[in-house]
Amino acid sequence: MFFKGTVDDWAPEGFIISWLPTEASYALARQAPIDEVPASYQQRRHLRVYREQKALGRDIPRLLIFTWDVQGVCDVESMTHALNTHIRRHDTYRSWFAFNEDDDIVRRTIKDSEALALEFRPVDRGPMTPLEARQMLLDTPDPLQWDCFRFGVIQREDSFTIYAAVDHLHIDGMSFPTIIFELYMAYVMALQGAPTVLPESGSYRNYCATQQDHTASLTSESPQVRAWYRFIEQAGGALPSFPLPLGEITDEMNGAMDVLELMDEGQGQRFEVACRAVGGRFWAGVFAAAALAERELTGAETYFGITPLANRTAPTAVSSVGWFASLVPLVIPTANSTFDEVLLLAQESLNGSRTLGEVPFDHLLEMKPPVPGPIFADKAVPLLSFIDFRRHPATNMAGISNIGLWGDHRLADEIRMWVGVMPDRTQLVISYPDNPIARDSVYRYADAMKAVLVRVADRILDGAVSEGSFS
Numbered sequence: 074m075f076f077k078g079t080v081d082d083w084a085p086e087g088f089i090i091s092w093l094p095t096e097a098s099y100a101l102a103r104q105a106p107i108d109e110v111p112a113s114y115q116q117r118r119h120l121r122v123y124r125e126q127k128a129l130g131r132d133i134p135r136l137l138i139f140t141w142d143v144q145g146v147c148d149v150e151s152m153t154h155a156l157n158t159h160i161r162r163h164d165t166y167r168s169w170f171a172f173n174e175d176d177d178i179v180r181r182t183i184k185d186s187e188a189l190a191l192e193f194r195p196v197d198r199g200p201m202t203p204l205e206a207r208q209m210l211l212d213t214p215d216p217l218q219w220d221c222f223r224f225g226v227i228q229r230e231d232s233f234t235i236y237a238a239v240d241h242l243h244i245d246g247m248s249f250p251t252i253i254f255e256l257y258m259a260y261v262m263a264l265q266g267a268p269t270v271l272p273e274s275g276s277y278r279n280y281c282a283t284q285q286d287h288t289a290s291l292t293s294e295s296p297q298v299r300a301w302y303r304f305i306e307q308a309g310g311a312l313p314s315f316p317l318p319l320g321e322i323t324d325e326m327n328g329a330m331d332v333l334e335l336m337d338e339g340q341g342q343r344f345e346v347a348c349r350a351v352g353g354r355f356w357a358g359v360f361a362a363a364a365l366a367e368r369e370l371t372g373a374e375t376y377f378g379i380t381p382l383a384n385r386t387a388p389t390a391v392s393s394v395g396w397f398a399s400l401v402p403l404v405i406p407t408a409n410s411t412f413d414e415v416l417l418l419a420q421e422s423l424n425g426s427r428t429l430g431e432v433p434f435d436h437l438l439e440m441k442p443p444v445p446g447p448i449f450a451d452k453a454v455p456l457l458s459f460i461d462f463r464r465h466p467a468t469n470m471a472g473i474s475n476i477g478l479w480g481d482h483r484l485a486d487e488i489r490m491w492v493g494v495m496p497d498r499t500q501l502v503i504s505y506p507d508n509p510i511a512r513d514s515v516y517r518y519a520d521a522m523k524a525v526l527v528r529v530a531d532r533i534l535d536g537a538v539s540e541g542s543f544s
């Protein structure tokens with residue numbers, strides 16, 4: 074499972090079949106009743122940003138696009154069964170949203186009793202050029218449409234690629250391994266004529282309801298809210314911004330996205346051993362490396378960061394599809410500290426911030442009294458995400474290969490970083506404004522971060538130190 078680049082780097086070849094909703098399914102969605110459960114805060118922010126940017130004639134990087142290969146010729150009937158099974162069992166696909174006359178977001182949800190009536194049927198698209206295939210994915214309906222998700226296959230002589238393009242409205246970074254696992258397992262079971270048996274899945278709608286109930290109980294004196302206030306105050310009264318210059322960002326500018334290798338398999342294993350030897354985890358080590366990189370580049374003695382953490386606390390959440398991840402703040406002191414010391418401080422900060430994910434940042438903006446002072450800095454607020462793919466069943470499934478994640482880069486004014494740990498490598502994906510100044514800055518940041526990681530990984534060898542560079 075690897076980050077491959079942007080969708081512009083995707084060059085599929087073969088005969089394309091897409092699965093689209095039937096007219097009866099569209100009718101079910103149109104007639105769906107208003108649901109009292111609101112959209113999650115993550116979804117509300119996504120919908121409002123999409124609408125704001127659309128009014129400016131711009132789009133947003135809203136799609137999570139992923140592909141994987143299977144040997145043989147696709148059995149269309151079995152794949153139809155697999156796709157319909159997947160869509161029917163996850164309730165996030167049964168909701169859609171619209172703005173009412175009061176500018177509130179209204180959810181409509183197809184009833185559970187009607188879920189089995191949802192049906193997607195195959196449509197032959199024929200051979201397409203890579204450009205046509207990429208545009209087909211980017212034309213996935215927007216998040217204000219019910220069917221803002223697309224699935225299909227690309228058949229070659231002796232193998233086929235399964236593709237999925239799903240609006241972020243419905244999934245997060247831990248959802249797509251679940252989608253890969255489910256679709257392939259349901260497909261194989263259908264091929265064998267066996268009943269479809271999959272792990273029990275949870276309800277994203279229930280997550281939204283729980284989130285709403287929890288936030289409604291909060292006041293400005295609640296410990297989680299006060300912790301967010303302290304973070305903003307410590308960070309200088311605003312959310313942290315990217316520490317290096319990004320150049321001029323124009324409305325016409327696209328985003329760029331690069332995939333860089335931080336560590337190979339051996340280095341990743343040694344890095345994890347080094348972290349555990351002092352009582353830390355791999356992911357805490359990654360944030361410690363980011364904090365030390367920022368100290369080296371700017372002299373900052375405290376790292377202020379924002380990272381998404383998955384709020385998958387229910388037993389069935391691991392096999393659920395939805396946007397569960399929300400943002401938590403990190404404060405990591407680095408002054409006069411070694412990596413081992415910063416690692417433990419990063420671990421402490423991450424552990425202490427976990428429950429703050431239950432308080433969506435947008436909820437703070439709604440509270441009375443509101444968050445004091447202007448909280449948004451002039452620069453983009455960077456997000457650093459960590460995803461460990463090694464433990465998900467989809468990563469090492471027999472029968473599938475070449476799992477790829479492809480970036481949607483339709484907006485330039487964001488800095489997003491994802492560290493992905495695979496069995497044989499650790500990657501850094503950076504999304505940034507597509508101009509030379511921003512590129513130089515993010516590569517300097519990546520170089521500094523890699524230097525820390527590799528130095529720690531190699532220190533347990535016989536004095537060997539190897540620091541790579543992306544510049």
